[in-house]
Amino acid sequence: MWELIRANRRKSIALFIVMGLMLMVLGYLIGEAYWPRGGGVGGLAVALLVWGIWSLVGYFAGDSILLKSSGAKQVTPDVHPQLFNVVEEMKIASGLSHMPKVYIIDSPAPNAFAIGRTPEKCSIAVTAGLLAILNRDELQGVVAHETAHIHNRDIQFMTYAGIMLGTVVLISHMFLRSLWFSGGRSSRYRSRSGNRNSGQGQAIVMVVAIVFAILAPIMARLLYLAISRRREYLADASGARFTRYPEGLASALEKISGSKEDLKTANKVTAPMYIVNPLKGKGKKLANLSSTHPPITERIRILRSMAGGAGYADYQSAYEKVHGKKSSVLPQSALADKSAVPVLIPGQEEMAGAGQKSSRREFGDVVRAVNQYLFLFCAGCGLKIKVPPEFKKKQFPCPRCKTQIEVPLAEMATVGAVLESVDQGRQETQKDYDMVYRRKRSEWESFRCNCGKTIQLSPHFSGNYLDCSNCRRKIKIELPQI
Amino acid sequence: MDCVNCREPMIVLEVDQVEIDYCLECGGIWLDSGELGILLDDDDIVAEFLEKPVMTNHVRESERLCPECEKNLNELLVDPDNGIYIDRCADRHGLFFDRGELKQVIGLFRTETSKKVASLLKDIFRGDKID
Numbered sequence: 242m243w244e245l246i247r248a249n250r251r252k253s254i255a256l257f258i259v260m261g262l263m264l265m266v267l268g269y270l271i272g273e274a275y276w277p278r279g280g281g282v283g284g285l286a287v288a289l290l291v292w293g294i295w296s297l298v299g300y301f302a303g304d305s306i307l308l309k310s311s312g313a314k315q316v317t318p319d320v321h322p323q324l325f326n327v328v329e330e331m332k333i334a335s336g337l338s339h340m341p342k343v344y345i346i347d348s349p350a351p352n353a354f355a356i357g358r359t360p361e362k363c364s365i366a367v368t369a370g371l372l373a374i375l376n377r378d379e380l381q382g383v384v385a386h387e388t389a390h391i392h393n394r395d396i397q398f399m400t401y402a403g404i405m406l407g408t409v410v411l412i413s414h415m416f417l418r419s420l421w422f423s424g425g426r427s428s429r430y431r432s433r434s435g436n437r438n439s440g441q442g443q444a445i446v447m448v449v450a451i452v453f454a455i456l457a458p459i460m461a462r463l464l465y466l467a468i469s470r471r472r473e474y475l476a477d478a479s480g481a482r483f484t485r486y487p488e489g490l491a492s493a494l495e496k497i498s499g500s501k502e503d504l505k506t507a508n509k510v511t512a513p514m515y516i517v518n519p520l521k522g523k524g525k526k527l528a529n530l531s532s533t534h535p536p537i538t539e540r541i542r543i544l545r546s547m548a549g550g551a552g553y554a555d556y557q558s559a560y561e562k563v564h565g566k567k568s569s570v571l572p573q574s575a576l577a578d579k580s581a582v583p584v585l586i587p588g589q590e591e592m593a594g595a596g597q598k599s600s601r602r603e604f605g606d607v608v609r610a611v612n613q614y615l616f617l618f619c620a621g622c623g624l625k626i627k628v629p630p631e632f633k634k635k636q637f638p639c640p641r642c643k644t645q646i647e648v649p650l651a652e653m654a655t656v657g658a659v660l661e662s663v664d665q666g667r668q669e670t671q672k673d674y675d676m677v678y679r680r681k682r683s684e685w686e687s688f689r690c691n692c693g694k695t696i697q698l699s700p701h702f703s704g705n706y707l708d709c710s711n712c713r714r715k716i717k718i719e720l721p722q723i
Numbered sequence: 724m725d726c727v728n729c730r731e732p733m734i735v736l737e738v739d740q741v742e743i744d745y746c747l748e749c750g751g752i753w754l755d756s757g758e759l760g761i762l763l764d765d766d767d768i769v770a771e772f773l774e775k776p777v778m779t780n781h782v783r784e785s786e787r788l789c790p791e792c793e794k795n796l797n798e799l800l801v802d803p804d805n806g807i808y809i810d811r812c813a814d815r816h817g818l819f820f821d822r823g824e825l826k827q828v829i830g831l832f833r834t835e836t837s838k839k840v841a842s843l844l845k846d847i848f849r850g851d852k853i854d
Contacts, residue, residue, distance in 0.1 A: 599740060601757065601761070602737070602740050602742070605742065609735075614735075624736060624737075624738065624847070625736070625737040625738075626734055626735070626736055626737075627734065627735035627736075627737065627742075628734050628735075629724070629732045629733070629734070629735075631725075631732040632732045632734065633732075634747075637734075637747050638747075640736060640745060640747070640847070640848055641736075641846075641847060641848060
């Protein structure tokens with residue numbers, strides 16, 4: 242498998258280097274166009290500096306910026322135990338060393354993406370709409386695809402390629418804008434003061450720079466998308482192998498592409514990260530060349546043609562069957578692995594989201610759980626009541642049977658505190674502990690570990706860390722703020 | 724979601740897959756367009772509620788805003804004989820009923836749908852004034 246990752250990476254690195262060269266040529270030409278004597282080197286240096294700074298920001302804060310801009314919220318297993326269960330399964334199936342953090346996006350549009358610096362610090366985000374319409378096998382297919390992106394080291398690579406694309410676009414845009422506003426004055430003055438030949442030479446450089454500044458972002462984008470599309474096929478193949486059930490992913494892709502909901506938080510930068518292009522309405526009619534993803538119908542047909550098995554060779558032969566010609570989509574190293582990977586027979590699980598009502602309700606409940614609502618049942622009549630986090634009453638009468646219902650306000654506050662502190666923990670070093678809990682006061686208090694286990698702290702607890710007795714997670718305990 | 728009338732946080736009641744935002748303080752009910760669709764199960768009646776032109780000059784003393792888009796709610800005269808107005812979002816986000824109004828509105832329709840809705844409301848508010 243490592244060989245497969247390396248082979249995939251080699252091809253992508255070639256494209257990545259071409260993008261880098263384009264960035265350097267662009268910087269050089271713009272430098273030369275403005276400052277004819279040695280300005281090219283300066284332009285080159287500025288282009289690399291901008292890329293370097295952006296890369297550093299991307300490395301240290303890229304995932305949290307993108308997760309925040311996508312409206313993703315980190316959740317605990319009690320919000321959606323099945324999702325955690327599936328992520329855990331795929332972590333084991335793919336051999337990842339760490340459990341990815343799980344995020345839910347409050348949107349009815351079904352979609353998912355993975356992000357992170359390394360497999361140790363990575364996250365999987367799914368929308369609430371996805372959880373509402375997929376059954377377990379389909380959800381497993383989607384999570385397996387995202388886990389494959391983490392496993393194949395795609396996420397880090399795509400981040401850098403995306404940053405390089407952003408730099409090319411930014412520099413080109415600034416150059417063309419500056420010409421517009423200056424009206425090309427600087428070059429005109431210089432050509433008057435210098436001799437006629439150098440003036441002509443500089444005019445040529447200027448024209449070349451303008452043409453390149455217009456073409457470079459388009460070419461860089463096409464290269465970026467080529468890298469992205471190739472990796473989607475590989476992630477589909479790896480996902481099918483992890484679950485040994487290609488139909489799960491195929492069926493999920495079909496449902497996702499059938500949705501008419503638009504993902505409002507997605508944009509051109511984040512679109513290639515998602516399992517299915519979230520910008521459905523826009524660019525639908527564009528040629529395949531400019532698409533962020535391979536055609537979804539083709540991905541589904543390939544997965545459904547894998548009748549013989551769920552291995553890489555099976556995916557490759559299904560790809561050839563669908564395309565009707567011999568062309569390789571997976572590296573040769575993967576195809577050398579001839580070991581049989583039998584396809585699983587699916588369980589007779591009831592399809593989730595079979596009814597529109599229950600699907601809608603499930604979506605609503607996931608969104609409420611993400612937003613820290615409390616789900617209560619009246620002890621007298623069984624009425625299901627959802628209480629918002631802003632609710633401050635300790636008790637209220639059931640609207641149906643008037644039985645007094647107690648509101649565990651402390652638990653609501655604790656769930657919020659745990660999530661908040663986990664978020665803060667991520668921004669710190671996150672080396673010695675897996676979770677942070679900030680004490681509210683020096684009295685008895687309880688909180689929930691991310692695994693769902695309730696942990697009680699005595700007023701006399703004076704340590705800085707404790708281990709969860711259920712999942713062995715190391716939890717940092719912070720003192721109350723006075 | 725805060726109550727349109729008294730601005731207190733509303734709780735959500737769920738019965739038979741239907742959700743109703745309910746204010747414990749004033750007994751107000753907010754039904755968003757999706758819930759209204761599930762509740763009435765009839766696109767024509769839903770459209771009538773959400774799109775019927777407003778023909779009233781009635782002015783409420785206090786301002787009421789849609790909890791979703793925060794635009795002013797329009798008043799819709801549903802029963803001229805008894806002077807029953809309900810509040811409706813101009814962008815079709817939903818309807819707000821003061822205590823008891825929902826029952827009165829449902830009572831205006833003598834159809835199978837209204838019977839179904841009335842029985843659901845009875846189920847939710849067994850001991851309440853709405854019954």
